[in-house]
Amino acid sequence: SAVISQKPSRDICQRGTSLTIQCQVDSQVTMMFWYRQQPGQSLTLIATANQGSEATYESGFVIDKFPISRPNLTFSTLTVSNMSPEDSSIYLCSAEGGQETSFNEQFFGPGTRLTVL
Amino acid sequence: GNSVTQMEGPVTLSEEAFLTINCTYTATGYPSLFWYVQYPGEGLQLLLKATKADDKGSNKGFEATYRKETTSFHLEKGSVQVSDSAVYFCALLTDSWGKLQFGAGTQVVVTP
Numbered sequence: 310s311a312v313i314s315q316k317p318s319r320d321i322c323q324r325g326t327s328l329t330i331q332c333q334v335d336s337q338v339t340m341m342f343w344y345r346q347q348p349g350q351s352l353t354l355i356a357t358a359n360q361g362s363e364a365t366y367e368s369g370f371v372i373d374k375f376p377i378s379r380p381n382l383t384f385s386t387l388t389v390s391n392m393s394p395e396d397s398s399i400y401l402c403s404a405e406g407g408q409e410t411s412f413n414e415q416f417f418g419p420g421t422r423l424t425v426l
Numbered sequence: 427g428n429s430v431t432q433m434e435g436p437v438t439l440s441e442e443a444f445l446t447i448n449c450t451y452t453a454t455g456y457p458s459l460f461w462y463v464q465y466p467g468e469g470l471q472l473l474l475k476a477t478k479a480d481d482k483g484s485n486k487g488f489e490a491t492y493r494k495e496t497t498s499f500h501l502e503k504g505s506v507q508v509s510d511s512a513v514y515f516c517a518l519l520t521d522s523w524g525k526l527q528f529g530a531g532t533q534v535v536v537t538p
Contacts, residue, residue, distance in 0.1 A: 342525065350531075351528045351529060351530045352470075352515070352526075352528045353528075354525045357524075357525070367525070401469055401470065403526075414475065415472070415526060416472065417462075417470040417471070418469055419469040420468075
């Protein structure tokens with residue numbers, strides 16, 4: 310299985326600031342995704358991070374608020390912009406489709422726990 | 427649209443008890459089905475999966491069978507341990523490479 314790391318693991322931020330979360334996979338993967346898990350709730354897909362092109366966002370999520378980069382097949386970043394307390398969540402990165410992953414299996418990073426004051 | 431419905435938690439059990447977590451789904455086509463587990467303070471781990479009807483996924487003593495006729499994928503374990511305390515998520519995937527649709531999650535608490 311692929312090993313996925315995220316940085317930072319947690320952060321406390323002030324309202325109106327931005328935070329960039331990094332996701333690193335230990336092998337090349339075809340697909341990378343970003344999810345949000347609000348307190349006590351399930352996971353919601355924010356977007357698919359596409360290598361070499363703009364991310365594909367799900368309904369309710371926009372690029373201005375959650376810009377995403379994917380410069381290569383092992384790395385992606387998610388920025389949470391102009392934060393408000395409602396953005397307090399765990400943000401998780403996942404990956405699928407590499408030599409170290411099986412078809413149809415997504416592997417997840419440990420998550421970044423964000424608190425906005 | 428696609429959706430996943432799980433039984434609400436928390437589910438509290440004594441060690442060595444039998445665990446069942448119900449999961450039903452609505453989807454077009456023939457989805458793949460998954461159970462993920464999230465231990466306290468950690469990210470999600472894939473527990474098991476089934477990609478077609480009547481497939482049985484199993485791992486770490488957990489089992490789930492893909493029942494197309496009842497659109498269900500219930501998770502079972504015959505004898506739980508305290509270390510099984512976690513939140514369990516049922517999920518489905520309809521695209522070949524695509525987004526997972528998660529259920530709300532079920533918290534399981536196993537007491538000694």
